[in-house]
Amino acid sequence: MPRSSCQGCISERTGDAMIEFRGVTKTYPGSERPAVENLSFEVPEGEICVLVGPSGCGKTTTMRMINRLIEPTEGEILIGGEPNTRISGTELRRKIGYAIQQIGLFPHRTIAENVGTVPSLLEWDRERIRRRVDELLELVGLDPAGFRDRYPAELSGGQQQRVGVARALAADPPIMLMDEPFGAVDPITRERLQDEFLKIQQDIKKTIVFVTHDIDEAIKLGDRIAILKEGGTLAQYDSPENILTSPASEFVASFVGADRVLKRLSLTRLEEVELDPPRGNGGLPRLPEQASLKDALSEMIGSGAERVLVLSGDGGVRGSLSLDGLRRLSGRAG
Numbered sequence: 001m002p003r004s005s006c007q008g009c010i011s012e013r014t015g016d017a018m019i020e021f022r023g024v025t026k027t028y029p030g031s032e033r034p035a036v037e038n039l040s041f042e043v044p045e046g047e048i049c050v051l052v053g054p055s056g057c058g059k060t061t062t063m064r065m066i067n068r069l070i071e072p073t074e075g076e077i078l079i080g081g082e083p084n085t086r087i088s089g090t091e092l093r094r095k096i097g098y099a100i101q102q103i104g105l106f107p108h109r110t111i112a113e114n115v116g117t118v119p120s121l122l123e124w125d126r127e128r129i130r131r132r133v134d135e136l137l138e139l140v141g142l143d144p145a146g147f148r149d150r151y152p153a154e155l156s157g158g159q160q161q162r163v164g165v166a167r168a169l170a171a172d173p174p175i176m177l178m179d180e181p182f183g184a185v186d187p188i189t190r191e192r193l194q195d196e197f198l199k200i201q202q203d204i205k206k207t208i209v210f211v212t213h214d215i216d217e218a219i220k221l222g223d224r225i226a227i228l229k230e231g232g233t234l235a236q237y238d239s240p241e242n243i244l245t246s247p248a249s250e251f252v253a254s255f256v257g258a259d260r261v262l263k264r265l266s267l268t269r270l271e272e273v274e275l276d277p278p279r280g281n282g283g284l285p286r287l288p289e290q291a292s293l294k295d296a297l298s299e300m301i302g303s304g305a306e307r308v309l310v311l312s313g314d315g316g317v318r319g320s321l322s323l324d325g326l327r328r329l330s331g332r333a334g
């Protein structure tokens, strides 16, 4: 494909792998050991790939090579089937949304100006930018009328994170890179931001590479998880289910943690399992079918009941699940 037409190829492509690492190694100048070594993996279009691993294992380096903030020493990265070196780093970064933990909002610009940064660089007209900014603020749960003219310092940490995500989405890039975007907020806000993020992703279906230290966050958000180990090599690249049920090595098993049966339970919803017929009396705890097996276990432990009733969307009782049934399911999961 000629160089000039590659700009469009990023957004027009509807193939399988949106991002592909081919034998990528990065050795920083003056370092003896590579920060990232011989990485090869593919991120399919529309999926969330989470990079996770201990501190210093090369997560940020890996992510920043995608938008050429860092250049590999060896190997190549394809985007939409084309090497990412086909267009300039600046051009590439305009097409790839980037949200980081430090948020990086411009302190002396309003929220609207911050969110509109890339559209105004792309010289969209003012009305189009205004509409887009309002749409994005709504998308991330901030009332445009209340927030567009405020300054970053007037927002809470969680609100600033949302603005960071809105800004990364502004030019509707097909790819988003997110480096611990929810890292700097308290656990409750973090969980809410994760839930909102998953809901937004259902609509926008971006190809997302997401960096985190937190394996629970990786399991919750990832369609696929790349577990890196020290020296920047790939320990496992797989679905959360497979990482929990079949860790490829001792390193992965210990990184995922001894409580991986519980984590597996949190991935399975009651509506996905075979239930017993409704049993017992009306005093049993009731859970909606969207609740997870882990929720059911917590409910049993909290109430002392060995069975819960599962409600369907219309509030009727769909069936029941016993502690023994749950044990059998978790045995299968473990």
Ligand SMILES: Nc1ncnc2c1ncn2[C@@H]1O[C@H](COP(=O)(O)OP(=O)(O)OP(=O)(O)O)[C@@H](O)[C@H]1O
Residues within 6 Å of the ligand: 028, 029, 031, 035, 053, 054, 055, 056, 057, 058, 059, 060, 061, 062, 213
């Ligand atoms: N600009 C740089 N020059 C030299 N070495 C670097 C540079 N940036 C990172 N490194 C080294 O490369 C390795 C990987 O760093 P990187 O930031 O990619 O890891 P990380 O997994 O994102 O870490 P953390 O989870 O602590 O943020 C580390 O050993 C780090 O010290």
